[in-house]
Amino acid sequence: MRMAFINESPKTKNSASAYLLQDLKLLFLQDDAIISDYNFNKPSLSKEEMEQLKDYDIFVFSFPLYFDGIPSHLLNCLIQLESFLASVREIDIKVYSIVNCGFYEGHQTKLAIEMMENWCSKAGLKWGQGLGIGAGGMLPMIKNVPLGQGPKRNLEKSLRQLANNILNGSSGENMFISPNIPRIFYKFAAEMGWRKSIKANGLKKKDLSIQR
Amino acid sequence: MKLIICDLESKCFEKIFSDLPDDTMVILYDESIHHCTGCFGCWIKTPGVCVIRDKYGDMGERLSKCEEVIIISRCCYGGYSPFVKNIFDRSISYLHPDFVIKNGEMHHKRRYKNKIKLHVYFYGENITEKENLTAQKLVKANSINMDCNVGRVLFFQSIGEMEGQIL
Numbered sequence: 523m524r525m526a527f528i529n530e531s532p533k534t535k536n537s538a539s540a541y542l543l544q545d546l547k548l549l550f551l552q553d554d555a556i557i558s559d560y561n562f563n564k565p566s567l568s569k570e571e572m573e574q575l576k577d578y579d580i581f582v583f584s585f586p587l588y589f590d591g592i593p594s595h596l597l598n599c600l601i602q603l604e605s606f607l608a609s610v611r612e613i614d615i616k617v618y619s620i621v622n623c624g625f626y627e628g629h630q631t632k633l634a635i636e637m638m639e640n641w642c643s644k645a646g647l648k649w650g651q652g653l654g655i656g657a658g659g660m661l662p663m664i665k666n667v668p669l670g671q672g673p674k675r676n677l678e679k680s681l682r683q684l685a686n687n688i689l690n691g692s693s694g695e696n697m698f699i700s701p702n703i704p705r706i707f708y709k710f711a712a713e714m715g716w717r718k719s720i721k722a723n724g725l726k727k728k729d730l731s732i733q734r
Numbered sequence: 735m736k737l738i739i740c741d742l743e744s745k746c747f748e749k750i751f752s753d754l755p756d757d758t759m760v761i762l763y764d765e766s767i768h769h770c771t772g773c774f775g776c777w778i779k780t781p782g783v784c785v786i787r788d789k790y791g792d793m794g795e796r797l798s799k800c801e802e803v804i805i806i807s808r809c810c811y812g813g814y815s816p817f818v819k820n821i822f823d824r825s826i827s828y829l830h831p832d833f834v835i836k837n838g839e840m841h842h843k844r845r846y847k848n849k850i851k852l853h854v855y856f857y858g859e860n861i862t863e864k865e866n867l868t869a870q871k872l873v874k875a876n877s878i879n880m881d882c883n884v885g886r887v888l889f890f891q892s893i894g895e896m897e898g899q900i901l
Contacts, residue, residue, distance in 0.1 A: 532771045565769055565816070586772060590875040591813045594820035595769040601810065625833075625840040633812070633875055636868045640811040643862070705840065709833050716831045719778040730831060733846060734782040734795040 523555050525688070526578045530562040530585035530596045538622045538661035539584040545669050545677070546582065546620070549685040565598035572606040580616050580650070580688055583638065586658060587623035587631050592638070604645040617642050618650040618688055622658025624712075626705045628698035629654060635696055652696035653684050657708050659715075660701060673701040735759060735799050740806040741817040742893065750806075750896050759796065763817050764789070770820070776827035782845065784824055794827030798846035802853065802885070804900065809856035809889070812868025828880065841879055850882035855900055857890040 527547065531537035547557060558578075560571065575581070585596055592600070607613055619638045621631035631654030642649045655661075655677065670678035676699040687694045701708065717727045736758045740747055743763050754760070768786045775785035776794065784791040797803065807818040814822065829842040854873050861869075870887055877884045890896050 532769060533773075537772075588770065588772075589819070589822040589826070590872055590879060591819060591822075592811075593770065593772075594816045594823050597810060597813070597816040597819055601816065627839055630839065630875075633868060633872050636864075636871075637811040637813050640862070640865050640868060643864070644811065705835075709840065713832050716778060719774075720781070723779050725778075725781070729781050730777065731845065732781040733798065734792070 523580065523689070523691075524578045525555055525557045525580040525582060526560055526575055527557055527582050528560045528562055528584070530583060530593065530599070532563050532593060532595055534561075534563060536662045537586070538655075538658040539586055539620070541661050541665050542620050542622060542655065542681075543582065543584045545674075546681050546685060548669065549682060550689070553689060555689070562596055562599045565595040567599050567602050567606075572603060575603065576607065576610050576613060576615075578615060579691070580618065581647070582618045582620070582688065584620040584622075585634075587621055587634050590630075591634050600641050600645075604641065607645050607647070613646060614648075616648045616650040616691060616693075618684060619652045620655065620684070621652065622655040622661065624657070624659045626656045626700050626708050628656035628700050630656065632696070632698065649693060651684060651687050651694040653680055654696065654698040655680075656698075656700040657703075659712060660708065673703045675702045676700065736802045736804060737761070737796060737800045738804045738806065739818055739821050740804075741808055741815040742806065746893060750893070750900065755901070759800075761790075761821060767817065767820050767824075770823040770826075774831070777831040782827050784827060786824070790821065790824045793821060793825040794829075794845065797825055797828040797850065797880075798848055800848065800850055802851045803882075805852070805854040806896070806900065807854070807856055809858040809861045809865055809869055812865040813872055822876070836878065836881075839878075841881075844881055850880060851885045852877055852880070852882050853885040853900075854887045855890065855896060856888070857893055857896060859891055861889060861891075 531539035635652035738760045808815040830845040832843045
């Protein structure tokens with residue numbers, strides 16, 4: 523089974539999307555799956571990338587939620603890929619998508635996942651499953667917490683379920699999770715984080731509220 | 735003030751709108767736009783302004799001056815076209831990074847006090863029923879996140895059909 527793990531974060535390092543793929547990859551270590559990594563961090567794909575992609579059995583997309591939907595650079599790539607795949611005979615690719623958002627509730631990624639399902643229908647690909655993850659902004663900060671422990675307990679369960687479905691080539695209901703910490707704690711930590719970051723940039727806390 | 739965000743080029747746009755009210759700003763398709771890189775600089779480096787120095791760095795400020803926002807977009811998979819979505823993605827400085835809980839969900843706090851009415855006109859030949867439903871839910875979700883009201887949400891099969899139907 524050949525899988526393309528596609529990180530669509532526009533960030534070149536330290537992205538939640540990349541860490542999620544990394545965690546998922548750990549669950550395939552003992553299987554004979556062949557996993558190749560791709561980065562769609564720009565609004566276009568090369569012909570070479572698309573030629574390679576058509577030969578995979580599985581696509582696993584991982585991207586951040588932008589304004590309730592798919593980030594614009596990824597939309598460009600999806601449109602380009604749809605058009606390329608239209609000229610390819612006999613494609614048999616199943617698509618799984620992991621979407622993370624800065625809000626606590628993973629279900630706020632629901633529409634982005636629906637759009638990925640709609641893309642599959644247009645591009646002639648099969649939909650596998652979607653996983654929506656809340657508090658994505660926290661993931662780079664807890665990258666060293668082992669999967670299944672502390673705030674990553676729900677994440678482990680859902681990634682394991684996703685990995686099983688991928689290995690069996692089966693589809694499943696979309697899943698939506700929040701981290702194993704109280705929402706009030708996440709809100710407080712995020713807001714403290716903004717204050718720390720703005721001060722590190724030489725500005726004051728009150729500058730977070732500047733009106734132009 | 736009204737703001738029209740449209741993914742058409744000027745020739746096509748002029749066919750739909752022969753006369754625009756005086757207080758109208760228009761953003762038309764522009765391939766020079768850069769995409770959001772997720773750096774949050776518009777919150778923590780230059781609050782209220784995007785750090786990318788192209789023509790779209792001040793989207794938050796522009797939205798703060800509007801009572802009405804009119805979106806004209808090809809419907810792509812139940813969402814906006816890449817250009818229109820790029821404008822949205824580059825507009826997060828309209829919001830404050832802090833959170834509020836609304837209807838039991840986390841959303842961003844307001845930075846500005848203006849209340850926008852959002853009208854969306856989707857077009858496209860092959861919009862499926864599922865895409866149509868996704869798009870309607872999307873506009874609703876956007877209105878919750880921007881804390882604005884939804885006006886008209888209409889679907890057209892072609893650009894020509896929109897003539898005389900908007901404004």
